[in-house]
Amino acid sequence: MDYAAVVILEILYMISFIALVSAGLAVVFGMMRVINLAHGEFVMLGGYTTLACQRAGIDLWFSMLILAPLVVGLVGLIVERLVIRFLYGRMIDTMLATWGLSLLLIGIVTLIFGSSAVNVPTPIPGYQLGAYQMGGYNLFIIGVTVALYIGMWLVLRYTRLGLIARGAMQNADIAASLGYNPRTVYMVTFTIGAALSGFAGGVLAPLTGLLPASGGGYIAQSFIAVITGGAGAVISGTLASSVLFGAISQIVSFASGPVLGDIVMLGLAIVLLRLMPTGISGRFFRNSQ
Amino acid sequence: MRVSRRDFLGATGALAVSSSLGSVGAFAQGKDILLGSVLDNSGNLDIYGKPMVMATTMAVEELNAAGGLLGRKIKAIQYDTQSDIALYTKFAQQLARTDKVDVVHGGITSASREAIRQTFKRANTLYFYNVLYEGGVCDRNCVVTGTTPAQAVEPIVEYAMKKWGNKVVILAADYNYGQITAKWLQHYIKERSGTVASTDFFPLDVADFGSTIAKIQQASPNFVVAALVGGAHMAFFRQWAASGMNKKIPLTSTTFGVGNEHLALSPAEGDGIVIAGNYSQEAQTPANQEFLARWKKRFGDTKIVHEIAVSQYQGIYAWAETVKKAGTLEREAMLKAVESGITITGPAGTVSIDPKTHHAALDIHLMEVKNQKLTIINTVKQRPPSDTAQFCDLLKNPNDNKQYEVKI
C-alpha cells in the first residue's frame, strides 16, 4: 500500500519534471514556431546561476526562484537580439543556429566552471511515508510545477499580455492588429521562454547536480514532449504529453529499469507523431490554449 | 569548384605541416625517453583525468630533476582524449606508430583500456594501466598498478556484512567495470552466505534515481553497495541523501572518493559512506605528506589529488624502477625486470608488482567519509590481487591475452 503511494508520487514527480523542463521550450515553440535546441543549455545555465549565487552567499531560495530566471532571461534576450531575430521564418536554420549556440554555451560554462559535476545543497529534508523514506524536495518540485502551470494559464487567460500571446499563437498578424510590433512580441516571448527554462534549471539543480553537458539530458525529453504536444495549445498540449510520457516512462522504470523507461518513451513518441502529425493538441485541443 | 579545390589543397597542406612537425620534433630530441599518456583532460570524465595528467607531469619533472633515466631525459607526450573513446584509439595508434614512445601510461575507464590495450600489444609498446578496475586482465604487455576487487571490494563486503547484516543491494555502472565488479560483489557476498536482494545497472548518463531509491526501500537491505561512475551518477548520492535514506540504510561504494565525490557532497550528505581503497589524503605517512607538499608547490591546490592520480604517479615510478633494473628501454628486458619483481614506495604505501599477474600488491585502507574527508578505519598492508591470480599466470602462459571474469 505504501509502495503504491511511493510509485504514484514518483510518477507525479516524473510528470512534473518533464512539464517543468518543457515549459520554456513550449512557450517559445508555441508562440514563435521556433525550436530552440539550446533550451537544455538554458536549463543548465539556470542551475549554474543558482550555484554561483549560492556560493556567493546569496540565499538559495532567492537564487533559484528569482535570480536564475532573471539571469537566464537576460541571456535569452541577448541571444534573441544577436541570433534568433535574423532567422524568423527559417525553422531549420533556427534549429541549426540554436544547436550551435548550445555547443557554444557548453564550452563557455566549461571554461568558467570546469567540467566536473558540482552540486547545490538540497534545502528540504526527506520525510517518512509509511515504511518509506521520500525526498521532500520532490514534493516541492511537484508543487512548483503545478503553480507554474496554473500561473501560465491565468496569465494567458486573464491578462492583456496573455491576450497578445494567444493572438500571436494563432496568427502573428493578430498581435500587429492589436497594435504591437510582432518583432517585439517575439523578443519578449523568447526572453520569457528563456527565463522559464532558467527557472526550471534553478529549481532542479539541488536534485540532479550540474554538469556543463547536462543540458543534453533535458533537451531530448522536453523536445519530444513539446513537439508531441503540438503547437496549437501550449499548456494543454505540453501537459498532456508530459502526463503521458512521465507516467509511462516511470511505470516502465519501476517494472524494469530506467533505460527501458527512456526507450519506451522515445518509441512512443515516434508512434504518436506518426499517428498525430500535428501533435496531441492539434488533435484534441484545437481551440483551447 | 576551382576555388574549393584550392581550399582543399590548403587544408591538406596544413595537415602535412602538422604531421611532419610531430616527427621532426621527435627526431630532434631522439635521445629523450618518450613516455606517452592518453587521458581525459576534458569532457565528462575529466574529474578523473585532470589530476592524473598533473600527476604525470609532476612525476616526469621529478624524475628529470633527479637526473632522468639511464642518463637520458624523459619527455612526456600527453594527449587529451576528451572523454571520447574514438580518440583513445586514434591517439593510441599515434603514440605507438607515429611517436614510437617507449612506454604508455594511460586509460581511465575500463572501456578506454580495452580500446587501446590490444593496439599497444600489437605494436610491442609497454603499457601501464594505473586505475582501480574490475580485475582479470591477463596480458604480459600490460602492467596494472590500480586496485582490483579482491583488494578493494572484498574488504568492504567483509566489513559491512559483519557490521550491518547479510542482505545487500548492488547498484553498478552499466559497462564492463560495473558488470564485472557486480559479479565479484555477488561472489564475495555469497561466499559469506549473504543474499543479494537485487542488482541494478545504470548507463553513465542516468541521473534520475527516484524509482531506484523506492525499489531499494522495498527490498530493505542491510546495506547498499554502489559501483557507480561519473558525473551523472553523482546524482544518486544526492538523491539518496535528499530522501533521508543516508540515515536509514548504510551505503558503501567501490568508487566513491576516486573522483573526489566526497568534496562535492556536503558533510550532511556524504558522512557515513564506507569505501575501501589504496589512498587517502589523510594517511599520515611521511611519503604522503611530502608528496602533497610537492604537489602544493607545483600546482597549488592539493584538494583534487585522488587515488588514481596517486596511482598514475606510482605507476610511473614503478616503470622508472623497471627501467633502472633492466638498464635498457627494450621492451622484452623491461618485461623481464617486471617479472623479477619490482617494489617501490609511493604516497599510498608500498607497491610491489606481482610477476605472475603483472598486477600490484597494495596497501588497502578501509575508510569512512567524515566531514568531506576520507578517514581511515583500518589498513591492510600488501593485499595481493588474488582475484586475477586465480586465473592468470603469465610466467607459465606468457601468451595469454584475456580478461577473466569470476563465474557465479
Next chain:
Amino acid sequence: MSEAVVETIELTKRFGGVTAVDRVNFRLGERELRCLIGPNGAGKSTFFKCLTGQYPLDHGSGRILIRGNDVGGLRPHHIVRMGVGIKTQVPSVMNGLTVMENLWLAARRTHGWDRCGSEVQRVVDEVGLGDIARRTVGELAHGQRQMVEIGIVLAQEPWLVLLDEPAAGITGAEVERLVSLIRQINQTASVIVVDHDMEFVRMLGTDITVFYQGAVLMEGHVDEVLADARVREVYIGNRA
C-alpha cells in the same frame, strides 16, 4: 450510351459539419470541354480536388469513375498516371528550376529519356515560352508561371485535362492565347476548366455546369446558362 470520360455518382464531401459537395452527379464525354462555374464557396474547387485525388474520398460518399475505373481512394499520382493532366488553382511549379527543367520533369513521366528533349522543345513552341525557356521559374511574373503550368500539363500528353482557374492573373492578349491553347488541348483530350471569370468562360464558348451551395444548379451551353435568371441571381447576387 458511350462511356463517359469522367462520371461522378452521388459525390459528397464533408468537412466537419459543412457539406462542401452535396450528392453531385456529373458526366463528361469524350473530347468534351466543360467549364465549372459558381460563386465562391459553391463547391466547385472542392469538387475539382476530389477529382484529382487531393481530397481523399470518405467511405460511402459517392463514386468517381474515370473511363469507368473507380478512382475514389487513389492518390493524385495514381490518377495522373492514368493520363490525366492537372493544373492547380495557385500556380504550382518548381520555382527553383528553369522553365525547360519544369517541362522536362513533366515530359519524363510519359516519355522515354531520349524523347524528352524534343517534347520540351515542342511544348516551348506551342505555348510560346521561347523567350523565357532558360529563366528560373521563380523569377517570372504570375501570368508567365500560369502559362508554364499549362505547358507542364501539355507536356504530359494527357487525354483528360483538369484546369483550376487557368485565367487568374492573366491579361489581354495572353487570355486569347490561353483560350486557343485550351481549344488546342481539347483536340486530343477532354477538358474541365474551373473558373469564375465570366469573360473568359464566354470566350471558351462551351458547355457549363453551374455549382451552387455544393450542388449542381444547372447545366447547359454558355449562352443559355448566362441567360438563365436563377444563375444571374445566384451569381450576381452573391458576388455583390
Next chain:
Amino acid sequence: MKIWPSIGQMRWGWFLLGAAVILLWPVFFDTHTPTILLVWALFALSLGLMWGYAGLLSFGHTAYFGLGAYVYAIAVVNIGESTVPLLLAMLVPAIVAAIIGAMMFYGRISDVYMGVITLVVSLILFKFMSATAGDKYAIGDARLGGFNGIPGFPVLNVPGLPDVSLFGVPMYYVAAVALLGCYLISRWLLARSFGRVLVGIRENEARCELLGYSVPAYKTAIFSISAAMAGLAGCLFANWAEIVTPSVFSLRSAAEVIIWVIVGGLGTLVGPILGAMVLGMLKLLLSEQTVIDNSLILGFILVVVVLAIPRGVVPALQGWFGKRTRIRTQRAVHVRARRRVAAPAPGRTP
C-alpha cells in the same frame, strides 16, 4: 544536357585532380589521420546528397553511420571474413532507413517532424546500445558491450583471404575508393531522371505528385541510398578506430555531420566533402590542445555560418567566382532548398 543547368555538372578535370591528390597522398605523407577524414567526408556526402538535392534533413543521420559500424563489427566477429559484413553494413542501414522512411513519407509527415523522428531513432539506438553491457546482450559470438562497445574485431581483409588484413595504407585506399566511388554514384544518380525528380520534389512536392511521380517512393529511395552510404562510412570508421562504441549514435556526432554539411554547402556534393575534411581536421587539431574547449569552437562556427553564409562556403565561393548564370541558379536552388524545409508551421494545417 543543355536542359538541366541546375544540378551541378560533372567536371572531370577537377574530379581527376582531386582523385589524384587523394590517391597519391600516401606516397608522401602519413595516412592515419587522412583516412578518417575520408571516412567523415563520405558520411557528410551521404547526408549532403539527401539534404542538398532532395531537401530532406535527417537530424539523426548518425544512426545509419552507427548501424553500419555495429553491423560490421557484429557480423565480422561471427563470420571472420570481412566481405559479407561489409555488404551487410550497407544493406542493414539501407533496409532500416527504408522502413523508417516509408513510415514517415507515406504518412505525410512534415519536415520538422521528420527531423524529430530521425533524431529520436538515433537517441533510441544510443540509449539501447549504452545499456547492453550485460553478457546476455550478444549476437552470436559478438557481445554488444554497452558503453564499452565492441573492441578488437577483425579489420577488413582482401575479399576471400581472411588472413590478408587491410590496415594502414591499404585501409586508406579502401576509404579513398569508397569516397570517390560514392561521389561518382551520386553524380550519376543526379544526372538520371531519378536525381532530377528529387530536385523537383525539393522544389515542389505537390507538383511532382500531380505530374504522376510517387513522391513518398522517391523520398524513401533516396533516404535508403543515403543510409547505405552512411553505413559504408560507419563500417570504414569501425575499421579505422578498431572499436565501435555507442558514441557513434550520440547527439554530438549527429550534430557534427550536420555542421560539416551546412558549412561546406547545400546543393553541392563537393561542399559536404570539404566541410567534413576541414572541420574534421580542426576537431583533431583542437584535441591536441587543452586551452580552448572543442565544443565552443564548433558551436561558434555553426552559429556564424548559419547567420553569415547560410548557403555554406562552397556555394558562396562558387557564387563569387562562377559565371553569372551559375550564381543565379545556384542561389535560387539553394534558397528553395532552405525555404522548403523552413516553411510549414506545424499545428496549423488547414
